[in-house]
Amino acid sequence: MVKHRESRPGQKAAGGLGAKSRRDMPGKPSAKPAHASRPAKPSRDHGERVAEPREAAVASAAPERPLTTRSGERPVERVPVILESLGAGDFHLIDSGNGLKLEQYGPYRIVRPEAQALWPPSLASHVWDNADAIFTGDTDEDGMGRWRFPREALGETWPLQLLGVDFLGRFTAFRHVGVFPEQIVHWAWMKEQVEAAKRPLKVLNLFGYTGVASLVAAAAGAEVTHVDASKKAIGWARENQALGRMEKLPIRWICEDAMKFILREERRGSKYDIILTDPPKFGRGPNGEVWHLFEHLPLMLDICREILSPKALGLVLTAYSIRASFYSIHELMRETMRGAGGAVESGELVIREAGLDGRTPGRALSTSLFSRWVPK
């Protein structure tokens, strides 16, 4: 069971937020980008460094279609909403501090860099020193590095479970471990929607990575479309599906640029009841299409709105970005959803320290911003 709570101090909130962590992205150097309007920084695949695209190749392409002019009332707002988890399944955050976090992933205790942890750790240093895996490397948040295994050499993967779904934890070269556990609160919310619906919901998971959200949705009874640009990530997602013997569940695994995919779905008139979108700051499609969050997010949300079904239950955006406050994505979401009724709730995803026993609440570690439209 997910231990999480929502805190909603008020209708309106003051202020923006500080720096957010970034995550890695896939892609290859671009030959003919589909929706780029300025060159992106180099991005990294899960474990592979990716070369800088040639500037001329990415600088000129125009957007695929103009933004829709929206009218009608903006949805009601609920801000700030802090979606907090105290761990779930095989995961909890044990402690944090001194720019690091100590996490439990199934049998392993793992130490990784965490720029948000400005405070001193709560637990004694021998607890940290006894970790099973420590990521050492580039202090840049997207930097490459390597894993050190102080107790014994560990394999690349190990089995984990979250929200009843089996998948593999994985030591990747960019410090990630095959899952972003702060997303559990969104996944638990989605699972509830799918289980409560009296019809099979259609769920679209954009930038789906290793597919845990897709598996959670499918296990709950949804028909899922999972889109990611990285062949490697799709391969890992399929491995996860096989691990949980979930091959029969209706999941379409699509290796494609997310923007290209939704543009096509819009042309075809496809509709989805729930859309999860978790874009990186920079990324590349399989054919070098450049994704740049600050350039492309408005159009992406605009198209997502068009492919929401008339009885849609949610459009959920997560952003790991250093330049934005949650108000940036909140107001964009409200503009995009003008005339749709419902409410837009936005804030941060945080993980609460849970101590060695996984049950002792400590400090809150902020991981990302989110904004979601819901019909009520």
Ligand SMILES: C[S@@+](CC[C@H](N)C(=O)[O-])C[C@H]1O[C@@H](n2cnc3c(N)ncnc32)[C@H](O)[C@@H]1O
């Ligand atoms: C931050 S991860 C998403 C994590 C996932 N939602 C989860 O919580 O497990 C970003 C993913 O975006 C994918 N990606 C990057 N650029 C893309 C693009 N242009 N189109 C589709 N997927 C892309 C990467 O391959 C990566 O798997």
